[in-house]
Amino acid sequence: MTTAPLLSVEDLTVDFGAYRAVDGVSFTVERGHTLAVVGESGCGKSTIARALVRLLTPTSGRIVLDGTDIARLPERRLRPLRSKVQMVFQDPYGSLDPHLTAEAIVAEPMRDRSRRDRHAEAARLMDLVGLPSSALDRRPAEFSGGQRQRIGIARALATSPDLLVCDEATSALDVSVQAQVLKLLADIQAERGLTYLFISHNLAVVRQISEQIVVMRSGRIVETGGTEEVLHAPRQEYTRALRRAALDPATMRGLKPRDVVRNLQAATAA
Amino acid sequence: MVAPIPHDEKVPILEVTDFQVELITATGVVRAVDGVDLVIRRGETVTIIGESGSGKSTTAMGVLQLLPADLAVYSGSVKVGGVDLLTDRGAADRIRGRMVSLIPQDPMTALSPVHTIGRQLGEAVKLAGYDGEAAQQRSLELLEGVHIRQPAEQLRKYPHQLSGGMLQRVLIAIALAGHPVLLVADEPTSALDVTVQAGILDLLLELQERTGVGILMITHDLGVARLVSDRIHVMKDGRFVETGNAEAVVARPQQDYTQRLLAAVPELGPWDDRPRPETALTGGGTR
Numbered sequence: 001m002t003t004a005p006l007l008s009v010e011d012l013t014v015d016f017g018a019y020r021a022v023d024g025v026s027f028t029v030e031r032g033h034t035l036a037v038v039g040e041s042g043c044g045k046s047t048i049a050r051a052l053v054r055l056l057t058p059t060s061g062r063i064v065l066d067g068t069d070i071a072r073l074p075e076r077r078l079r080p081l082r083s084k085v086q087m088v089f090q091d092p093y094g095s096l097d098p099h100l101t102a103e104a105i106v107a108e109p110m111r112d113r114s115r116r117d118r119h120a121e122a123a124r125l126m127d128l129v130g131l132p133s134s135a136l137d138r139r140p141a142e143f144s145g146g147q148r149q150r151i152g153i154a155r156a157l158a159t160s161p162d163l164l165v166c167d168e169a170t171s172a173l174d175v176s177v178q179a180q181v182l183k184l185l186a187d188i189q190a191e192r193g194l195t196y197l198f199i200s201h202n203l204a205v206v207r208q209i210s211e212q213i214v215v216m217r218s219g220r221i222v223e224t225g226g227t228e229e230v231l232h233a234p235r236q237e238y239t240r241a242l243r244r245a246a247l248d249p250a251t252m253r254g255l256k257p258r259d260v261v262r263n264l265q266a267a268t269a270a
Numbered sequence: 271m272v273a274p275i276p277h278d279e280k281v282p283i284l285e286v287t288d289f290q291v292e293l294i295t296a297t298g299v300v301r302a303v304d305g306v307d308l309v310i311r312r313g314e315t316v317t318i319i320g321e322s323g324s325g326k327s328t329t330a331m332g333v334l335q336l337l338p339a340d341l342a343v344y345s346g347s348v349k350v351g352g353v354d355l356l357t358d359r360g361a362a363d364r365i366r367g368r369m370v371s372l373i374p375q376d377p378m379t380a381l382s383p384v385h386t387i388g389r390q391l392g393e394a395v396k397l398a399g400y401d402g403e404a405a406q407q408r409s410l411e412l413l414e415g416v417h418i419r420q421p422a423e424q425l426r427k428y429p430h431q432l433s434g435g436m437l438q439r440v441l442i443a444i445a446l447a448g449h450p451v452l453l454v455a456d457e458p459t460s461a462l463d464v465t466v467q468a469g470i471l472d473l474l475l476e477l478q479e480r481t482g483v484g485i486l487m488i489t490h491d492l493g494v495a496r497l498v499s500d501r502i503h504v505m506k507d508g509r510f511v512e513t514g515n516a517e518a519v520v521a522r523p524q525q526d527y528t529q530r531l532l533a534a535v536p537e538l539g540p541w542d543d544r545p546r547p548e549t550a551l552t553g554g555g556t557r
Binding site for chain 2: 040041145174175176177178179182201202203204205207208231232233234235237240241242243244245246247248249250251252253254255256257258260261262
């Protein structure tokens, strides 16, 4: 049982009316590891995230989580499983209820526990994500973007999930804050053996946090493999175009090096 | 095509000296920009890089005098082509959209959704002194200049019918309508996909090579800054903490803050750009 992947997605398809947003996508994620899904807007990566946490019901295919196919489970049977998959959202400003205190936000998924328990657990989680216990009584407006994202992570951890789906979880953050949040996610994974599905358009971020990668375009998988290999020697032209478009300041030579971007349009038009 | 800049080469396009901006907020007066200096000459791109709250956008909007007049207090000097916008009160209105144009951050919301591209571009073209047939011709030229295909067709479209990258090209065309000597680009690509971003940055570099337009770029992205800039100013808490040639600032940052900022950028490392035979995929899922 320990060798079976925690998550196995098989031939997943999601339609919005006549529009096929995700088209026959399959991948697996090993327990305690991180799979990154990369691609540009409209490629279907966020739709996959929403299907995994069942904010939407896929048209067809399987989402096997720890042995149970949750793809089309009715809400009643899904409910006890929801705690196992949690999501960290992109927008640290829009994803927290502005009226609630940090404690109420973090403790919200633990409504079945006693008040004392909830308080203790919320304080523990806040400590885990590096926020002081004095922050418990404050509301979202009083926190910076990075602090809010930490609160979002603490909330996601409140149900002791097996799988964390991070949808552009660091994209709205400044680079220095992003570095802190990425380190926090890595520390939590090392400590708790959590499994991550990390959705991002940023290849450099993905290289830092994931072992496996799925490159998507127009709802389909273009290329998959080990992150390091795919980013070092992409097999597909589209992945190469993405790689070329990622502006890595460390690799540029000369002032205003137009060659870095000059050939890109031809490449991406292909 | 875009006309070359009629400009005295000895006078910088933009010369900002000891520029301060104080903002009146609910909790008191905040000095958002605290004495910055910068110079942009013909054909140069100067970039202000910084994290949120550093004052980089306030500097750009302050240079354009686009901050709310009753809430912003300026001091120092902001000279465009030798004319100080801070002492000559009407100057900003005269030069904005003509000598100096803004390329906004989010192309998806910068245009009016209820008017066609042609109408909105046409307004800028008329402001630049074109009328009737000449205005239509100028609109088509501007769209061609930013590499938009079938320009006549695009003029009849509404913003929602174009992609983000196309809209940003339209906005650049609008910015170019008045033959500006200076473009102020506030995070012009941060709302776009990376492949689209590269095309827009390439276009800006090309326009600059063609016309010599100066660019003041605001970005939080070190990759973008490194690519397009001659000089980079690193901004923190309203001040420039480091200033230098783009290559030097990235390769040999002198200040702690710049070093930390650079260290925080995740690296992609070297890669092999050679196309290889299209071998079977390592995972399933593709047909």
